[in-house]
Amino acid sequence: MVAFEVPEIDYTRYTNRQLAAVPLAVLAVALLIIAGWYVATGVPVNPGLEFTGGAEIRVAVDAPGDQAAREQIQAAFDPAPETIRGVPSDNTYILTFQTEEVGVSTLEEQARAAGFEVQSSYTVSPSFGSRTQLLALGGVAFAFLGMSALVFLMFRTFVPSIAVVISAFSDIVIPVALMNVLGIELTLGTVAALLMIIGYSVDSDILLNNHILRRSGEFYESTHRAMRTGVTMTLTSLAAMAVMTVVATLFGIQLLAAIGTVLVFGLTTDLMNTYMLNLSLLRWYKYEGVAN
Numbered sequence: 001m002v003a004f005e006v007p008e009i010d011y012t013r014y015t016n017r018q019l020a021a022v023p024l025a026v027l028a029v030a031l032l033i034i035a036g037w038y039v040a041t042g043v044p045v046n047p048g049l050e051f052t053g054g055a056e057i058r059v060a061v062d063a064p065g066d067q068a069a070r071e072q073i074q075a076a077f078d079p080a081p082e083t084i085r086g087v088p089s090d091n092t093y094i095l096t097f098q099t100e101e102v103g104v105s106t107l108e109e110q111a112r113a114a115g116f117e118v119q120s121s122y123t124v125s126p127s128f129g130s131r132t133q134l135l136a137l138g139g140v141a142f143a144f145l146g147m148s149a150l151v152f153l154m155f156r157t158f159v160p161s162i163a164v165v166i167s168a169f170s171d172i173v174i175p176v177a178l179m180n181v182l183g184i185e186l187t188l189g190t191v192a193a194l195l196m197i198i199g200y201s202v203d204s205d206i207l208l209n210n211h212i213l214r215r216s217g218e219f220y221e222s223t224h225r226a227m228r229t230g231v232t233m234t235l236t237s238l239a240a241m242a243v244m245t246v247v248a249t250l251f252g253i254q255l256l257a258a259i260g261t262v263l264v265f266g267l268t269t270d271l272m273n274t275y276m277l278n279l280s281l282l283r284w285y286k287y288e289g290v291a292n
């Protein structure tokens with residue numbers, strides 16, 4: 001059995017500004033990406049079929065290669081598919097149509113007329129998608145506000161509480177920005193991943209805060225004690241999500257691949273924010289702030 005030992009970092013080599021600079025710079029870049037995306041598209045992140053409405057069908061295409069299959073698909077449908085995603089494990093393709101001009105039955109007929117085998121299909125009305133989007137985003141906002149209120153009730157002091165809230169906010173914003181960069185859409189699955197990231201973030205940040213503020217021991221001793229537990233838990237989850245992402249991608253399970261990718265981004269971000277940004281604020285609070 002492989003043993004994992006969390007290294008003891010010499011935080012005295014770095015000032016609080018140096019520790020906070022990297023996560024704050026990454027957060028600023030993420031906010032710029034989201035803002036730019038909003039200006040260009042009208043939305044901070046591209047919504048998926050569940051939120052916009054439309055149709056999705058999965059077809060098997062007998063073609064000599066991927067490029068030939070995509071050309072056949074483009075020629076077979078009117079209107080043309082909005083997106084075409086190939087499944088690496090077999091010769092199937094997932095097509096999405098964000099249009100009200102034709103129904104899913106018409107698309108199935110076009111697919112069969114072109115010689116494709118229709119494996120599955122479903123449709124979502126735009127009005128239902130809009131309501132689903134409102135509920136999903138409202139759930140994320142409610143979870144974040146509820147988390148923030150709980151943190152302030154637990155610590156009852158501004159700096160340790162705001163450190164947790166800022167870290168959690170960054171843990172959400174950075175994966176959303178990376179979703180735009182990588183073309184991952186906002187779906188019910190990725191919303192669930194963002195909710196999970198809030199939970200992971202609060203767990204690791206509260207663990208660090210409790211060890212430093214409420215348990216006995218010198219600051220850096222308490223920090224390393226918290227890291228032994230927190231880093232081990234996060235890296236274990238990170239490894240599991242990375243494996244799930246790779247396997248889901250190979251087998252063409254797009255939902256699990258998207259969820260896993262967002263969680264990998266979020267957990268990696270959480271490591272940075274917890275043990276750089278949050279820790280720098282706690283150290284300032286303990287040695288230079290109102291704690292004195």
